[in-house]
Amino acid sequence: MFHLKHQSGSVFTFSSSAQSEGFASFSAKILGPETVNLSSSTLDFTHPGNFLTGEYRIYVYGLEGDFRYLIDEGRLSVSPNPDDLDDSYDVRSQNERILDAINSVLEGRASRVEASYSIDGKALTLMSIGELLRAQQIFKSRVASERGVGRFPQNIVFRM
Numbered sequence: 001m002f003h004l005k006h007q008s009g010s011v012f013t014f015s016s017s018a019q020s021e022g023f024a025s026f027s028a029k030i031l032g033p034e035t036v037n038l039s040s041s042t043l044d045f046t047h048p049g050n051f052l053t054g055e056y057r058i059y060v061y062g063l064e065g066d067f068r069y070l071i072d073e074g075r076l077s078v079s080p081n082p083d084d085l086d087d088s089y090d091v092r093s094q095n096e097r098i099l100d101a102i103n104s105v106l107e108g109r110a111s112r113v114e115a116s117y118s119i120d121g122k123a124l125t126l127m128s129i130g131e132l133l134r135a136q137q138i139f140k141s142r143v144a145s146e147r148g149v150g151r152f153p154q155n156i157v158f159r160m
Contacts (some may be wrong), residue, residue: 012051016043016060018072023062030076032056051078093146099139106132 020026020043028045030036033054038045043060056076061068080089090097106129127135 012047014045014058016045016072018043018060018062020062023064023069023071025063026071027061027063027068029059029061030056031059032076032078051076053078053080093143095139095142095146099136099143102132102136102139106136 016026016028024041026040026043026045028036028038028040030038030047030051033052033056036047036051038047040046045060056078058072058074058076059070060072062071063069092100105127
């Protein structure tokens with residue numbers, strides 16, 4: 001589990017609640033629109049720069065001699081600063097946009113843009129109703145997962 005400790009200006013600090021016993025030091029690898037490698041003698045990590053907007057995965061390792069052990073992992077979602085956005089910004093995730101497009105096709109009200117979405121290399125207009133219904137369930141599940149429905153999410157969400 002991760003906890004946002006401090007985010008001020010261009011400094012981001014988070015901590016992991018993983019067990020720290022037996023490790024001399026720790027490292028964190030953050031993968032996403034950019035890759036960030038951090039190291040620390042505790043489970044508190046500080047990134048001195050701004051993150052690019054997007055979705056990240058965080059991996060925390062305990063270091064013992066020449067060995068590295070994965071002790072925690074989670075997600076980091078960096079949203080754009082609302083003060084920097086205009087009225088045309090679409091706040092939906094990609095999975096939400098695709099689900100909305102599938103629903104539009106099923107309801108018979110898809111625009112040309114929505115009808116041209118592709119999923120696994122298939123255009124929505126070329127999918128049968130059965131395929132659309134299966135795709136709808138897949139994307140409903142993905143959207144529910146993004147929103148943390150039915151589980152305790154391990155997400156850090158903040159704005160730069």
